[in-house]
Amino acid sequence: MNYLQHRISSxxxxxxxxxxxxxxxxxxxxxxxLFPRIIAVFFLLLALWTFAKAxxxxxxxxxxxxMAAAKNxxxxxxxxxxxxxxxxxxxxxxxxxxxxxxxxxxxxxxxPNTEFRIWMKRGLITAAFIAIMYALFAVVLKxxxxxxxxx
Amino acid sequence: xxxxxxxxxVFTPISMLLLIGGTIGGLILGATPGLSPTxxxxxxxxxxxxxxxxxxxxxxxxxxxxxxxxxxxxxILLKIPGAPANIATTLDGHAMALKGEGAKAxxxxxxxxxxxxxxxxxxxxxxxPVLAEWALAFGPPHLFWLAILGVTVIGSLESNSVVKGxxxxxxxxxxxxxxxxxxxxxxxxxxxxSLGGGVNxxxxxxxxxxxxxxxxxxAKGRFDQDTSRIEVKKHPVGAAFxxxxxxxxxxxxxxxxxxxxxxxxxxxxxxxxxxxxxxAKKFSPEKAKFGTGHSExxxxxxxxxxxxxxxxxxxxxxxxxPGSPTAAVLLGGLLIHGIFPGVDLFQNxxxxxxPFINSMLIGQVLMCIFGIxxxxxxxxxxxxxxSVMAATVLGLALFGSYAVQQSMGDVYVMAVLGGMMYFxxxxxxxxxxxxxxxxxxxxxxxxxxxxxxxxxxxxxxMIYFFSGTLxxxxxxxxxxxxxxxxxxxxxxxxxx
Numbered sequence: 001m002n003y004l005q006h007r008i009s010s011x012x013x014x015x016x017x018x019x020x021x022x023x024x025x026x027x028x029x030x031x032x033x034l035f036p037r038i039i040a041v042f043f044l045l046l047a048l049w050t051f052a053k054a055x056x057x058x059x060x061x062x063x064x065x066x067m068a069a070a071k072n073x074x075x076x077x078x079x080x081x082x083x084x085x086x087x088x089x090x091x092x093x094x095x096x097x098x099x100x101x102x103x104x105x106x107x108x109x110x111x112p113n114t115e116f117r118i119w120m121k122r123g124l125i126t127a128a129f130i131a132i133m134y135a136l137f138a139v140v141l142k143x144x145x146x147x148x149x150x151x
Numbered sequence: 152x153x154x155x156x157x158x159x160x161v162f163t164p165i166s167m168l169l170l171i172g173g174t175i176g177g178l179i180l181g182a183t184p185g186l187s188p189t190x191x192x193x194x195x196x197x198x199x200x201x202x203x204x205x206x207x208x209x210x211x212x213x214x215x216x217x218x219x220x221x222x223x224x225x226x227i228l229l230k231i232p233g234a235p236a237n238i239a240t241t242l243d244g245h246a247m248a249l250k251g252e253g254a255k256a257x258x259x260x261x262x263x264x265x266x267x268x269x270x271x272x273x274x275x276x277x278x279x280p281v282l283a284e285w286a287l288a289f290g291p292p293h294l295f296w297l298a299i300l301g302v303t304v305i306g307s308l309e310s311n312s313v314v315k316g317x318x319x320x321x322x323x324x325x326x327x328x329x330x331x332x333x334x335x336x337x338x339x340x341x342x343x344x345s346l347g348g349g350v351n352x353x354x355x356x357x358x359x360x361x362x363x364x365x366x367x368x369x370a371k372g373r374f375d376q377d378t379s380r381i382e383v384k385k386h387p388v389g390a391a392f393x394x395x396x397x398x399x400x401x402x403x404x405x406x407x408x409x410x411x412x413x414x415x416x417x418x419x420x421x422x423x424x425x426x427x428x429x430x431a432k433k434f435s436p437e438k439a440k441f442g443t444g445h446s447e448x449x450x451x452x453x454x455x456x457x458x459x460x461x462x463x464x465x466x467x468x469x470x471x472x473p474g475s476p477t478a479a480v481l482l483g484g485l486l487i488h489g490i491f492p493g494v495d496l497f498q499n500x501x502x503x504x505x506p507f508i509n510s511m512l513i514g515q516v517l518m519c520i521f522g523i524x525x526x527x528x529x530x531x532x533x534x535x536x537x538s539v540m541a542a543t544v545l546g547l548a549l550f551g552s553y554a555v556q557q558s559m560g561d562v563y564v565m566a567v568l569g570g571m572m573y574f575x576x577x578x579x580x581x582x583x584x585x586x587x588x589x590x591x592x593x594x595x596x597x598x599x600x601x602x603x604x605x606x607x608x609x610x611x612x613m614i615y616f617f618s619g620t621l622x623x624x625x626x627x628x629x630x631x632x633x634x635x636x637x638x639x640x641x642x643x644x645x646x647x
């Protein structure tokens with residue numbers, strides 16, 4: 001049980017709740033914020049309760065994030081972030097997906113990286129994935145995805 | 152018996168194709184560890200845009216039914232429940248597989264799912280119109296309280312901490328207020344251009360259910376791979392049917408318990424399977440055999456988790472209160488097709504609702520047939536490496552959320568909500584109440600605003616919202632559900 005993590009997370013939620021409450025009670029016209037005000041009050045009360053519990057060291061639901069898990073997920077989350085927030089629009093959905101899929105597959109595949117056969121397998125799986133996505137979205141559903149530098 | 156008139160729509164070529172595709176796809180997705188029925192249905196919603204509402208719902212209904220049943224494949228062969236609903240199936244199912252009875256266990260699970268599922272859908276057919284007629288008495292204040300009830304029930308029952316469950320519901324309801332106010336057109340909480348149109352339900356659903364699963368797979372690291380596959384030896388299907396009929400008690404207990412639990416909003420199939428397993432064990436003369444690979448354990452658990460599917464849609468279709476997280480996602484699917492469940496659903500959209508319900512009946516039969524014959528193939532799918540699974544789900548989430556409105560803003564919303572949900576889950580929050588808050592928030596707000604206007608012209612909001620038998624009954628249920636969950640938590644020495 002990581003109490004510090006609980007304190008930080010509940011503190012962030014509490015800060016969001018205070019901000020929501022502040023906006024709801026200060027923005028005009030008041031009629032448009034009538035329902036958000038009710039929600040904001042309950043949001044703030046529950047967030048304060050959770051924060052108080054965390055500060056007193058009595059948050060026992062949820063185990064937080066271990067250092068090992070954080071190290072494992074860090075590269076995957078970084079690739080995902082680059083893929084969604086930059087590459088998809090800049091390179092084009094399909095090109096970005098090829099890179100992201102192949103990199104994630106290589107990062108989390110337990111097979112040894114020294115064998116050529118394994119790299120070929122990863123490449124074939126990536127090609128199959130992209131072919132299915134293209135057939136599904138471009139051909140069947142006719143979704144026009146951002147092209148960027150490539151497709 | 153109105154439903155009989157609408158059976159024709161289910162047997163059209165396109166409906167049958169979708170039903171078969173949804174069933175096979177659902178079985179495969181269900182057999183894949185890490186892909187819950189809720190997530191599978193959420194990922195499928197973008198594909199229904201190109202379809203008519205009835206066809207879209209047939210696809211989602213087939214996927215819902217078969218993912219729950221398909222989860223038994225990995226539960227039995229890999230001891231990894233494909234869905235939370237299949238936890239009880241692992242207890243005896245995997246023990247049977249270890250004894251070389253994997254095929255028999257799979258057949259028993261699909262056959263008992265068939266009986267449980269058909270009973271559950273029949274309950275849906277006969278109970279829903281009765282409840283819908285009763286629901287005609289509901290006005291704006293009652294609908295407001297119903298929406299609040301939906302959030303509080305799931306918030307308090309689906310979460311390990313009542314306060315965190317309710318807080319999740321509040322966050323969801325706040326997210327629902329982002330965008331332009333319907334009445335005055337005022338911007339609310341729009342702190343980024345992506346939020347100009349509000350938080351679209353579908354990208355939010357995909358993000359909240361799929362992205363945390365992807366990050367969880369990342370967090371397990373490169374070398375955390377699952378167990379080896381057990382060989383599935385052939386077993387005659389006729390013998391499996393005979394075995395199910397021989398174990399009528401377990402089948403009956405599973406079916407009845409699953410149906411009752413399905414009717415209670417917020418109580419999922421996971422509980423149905425475990426309660427049915429426990430009761431089947433209590434009433435069995437062969438108690439000692441449970442846990443060692445006893446067929447009654449598999450039959451009771453699987454009959455229960457599929458019997459729960461139909462009744463879980465009764466409160467959804469009549470009162471807009473989803474009976475399970477997957478039903479909450481289905482509610483999103485209904486709303487995006489412009490169908491608002493509730494009091495007049497069966498009067499306004501009989502041509503959509505009845506074929507949808509009827510298709511679930513046919514879907515149960517298809518699920519059993521395909522389930523038995525593709526079980527060994529599905530077992531191979533269940534072994535798809537986590538790396539492939541994570542990358543595939545991520546790709547589907549990106550394309551699926553973009554396809555909704557062809558907007559990058561939706562993709563960003565999906566990613567941010569997904570990342571946020573992963574971290575919230577680590578601290579005891581759950582996605583189901585948040586999603587429900589997001590879906591029911593606009594229903595609560597519109598009825599609150601409408602009710603307030605009527606109240607101001609009459610006796611004032613206090614009397615309008617807090618008096619009358621129905622209002623008081625609904626408020627009492629809200630208080631009772633929260634109070635009961637808090638009391639259970641305190642008595643089980645959990646921290647609120």
